[in-house]
Amino acid sequence: MTGALLEVSGVSVSFDGFRAINNLSFNIGPAELRAVIGPNGAGKTTFMDIVTGKTRPDEGRVLWGEKSISLLRMDEAAIARAGIGRKFQRPTVFEDQTVRDNLLMALKKDRGPLAVLFQRRNAADEARVEELAGQIGLVSELSRKSGELSHGQKQWLEIGMLLAQDPRLLLVDEPAAGMTPEEREHTTSLLVEAARTRAVVVVEHDMEFVRRLNCKVTVLHEGAVLAEGSLDHVTANQEVIEVYLGR
């Protein structure tokens, strides 16, 4: 498929003989929102691990961008700098540091040690952080240690850090877990908004949440794509129904 931002094809990975990802292929365009669903252990997180360089696949290709560079030869940091941001299933923020410092660290800037050593606070960064904090509803928490935030706020902080990185592809693993219904709604609009200008892949269990995203859905099962299409289309699929009801 041409014009894809990320092209994953024929990827397989085994852990101690167990095939977590089995000949998986997946494409996403430059400004597209995609939901990935599937039962526990379907390989959704492992898929993100492969794209972000955390796990090396046994076979297959992962190509990125217009020039179709292979991500398999790059390390996690280089992949992140290439424009792929990730939010983890369990919120992982730097709990010992303030919300502001977390966001500042994520801001898209030169990442080399020498450059960072001389990157001092400036008004432009400060303004950008304020703006992001406004988007994720954490303006009044900027000076608090992020370890003191509630679970939902940490989720948002991590989404904020993701936006701060200004990536071309966002991989978002279960963003709504531990959120109240209102918080979920807010999260939906953040993701939909982000997907206007970039590619966003959202893994989520909650069907209501997926429905509100109103986008193409990919169903994973046993490490492979089971069905793809609109939510109504995939939920009408007999195999999908069996997988979800059969467990």
Place this chain on the structure above:
Amino acid sequence: MSFLRRNPSVPVFLGLLLVFTLTVTLMSEAYGGGLSTSFVKTLGKTLCLALVAVAMDLVWGYTGILSLGHFAFFGLGGYMIGMWLMYARTEAIVVSSMANAEIPATPQEITDAVGAQIFGVVGSSDFPAIWLFADSLAMQLVLVVAVPGLLALVFGWLAFRSRVTGVYLSILTQAMTLALSLYLFQNNSGLRGNNGLSGLQNLPGADAIPQSVMSVWFLWTSALALGLGYLLAAFVVSGKFGSVLRGIRDNEARVRFLGYPVERYKLFIFTLTAVMAGIAGALYYPQAGIINPAEIAPIASIYLAVWVAIGGRGRLYGAVIGAGFVSLVSTWFTGGRAPDIDLGFYTIKWVDWWTVLLGLSFVCVTIFAPKGIGGLVDLALSRRAPDRHGADLGPDLGSLREKEAEE
């Protein structure tokens, strides 16, 4: 300067350091005070230990790399300056003793005589290749920085590149330290084996200056080095770079997913602190007068970690407090000045029991006051502790970084 305003502990520290150095100077023998020259030297040495402790805090307290090799870098710095001190001084003695000879000695004869003087103890008289620059103070000063720096750079590159972390990395650094000290113990190491380098307190060409005055000079030089080192460390850990370092300590993988080349940060900080340690060593050993391979033994680097833990890691003044407090108390106990305690059936001799006491205090600090003595400052300022959700950074070897969140 906004940097100082945002880090109020820096001017406070520098001010206290200045007051301390001035007070000691005025009370020193050289200025007619009551402090003995040897005690002034002890204080000067303590400032050097504080500098290497600041380096240790940078690498361990802030970045989470429990290096058990920084005293090796410290010792290497000492050896590098020691080579010049020993060479230049021996040469001066040889030249003056040969001055009365009928035929003036050739440069070769002088070099041979110096070699015989220095290496006689290890049954040799030839200069090993590593003494090539020993006659040049400038070159040896470069080596004070370059040798620990390059060793750290190469070692760090190999270790960090293969992503060795945590306890395994500590063991690796300890192995490096042990290998280095065992090598130096050999007579053919080129650095006089277990004799080490001695007579370092005598600066060549400065015979006229009494040791009491010299000790004050070294006190000031050490204080200057500590002040500058502290300033540099504070600059490094303030701002975004410090954020990244603490991020690496708490969750290295997460920092990587933000796009930071973690290995290069580690290498930077490991090498920088090795250089700081080398400079501290180069100022320490002229005050100690002698350096031998036992100084580099792994236990010294472990002590360094203990100082930082007791002082309170993750804060620069904590490292200084730890190094100053523990090493001065240790001098007192091991110097035979602490009164023995007669229990009737057994007499506690502190010279023997001090290490046990130190070990116990380390354990107690680890369990009851993980923030160390520096934590008292928090109490005084009643600063709130960060909620780490139980994943405390206690100063024990295992619990260095917060458990990586499992995805």
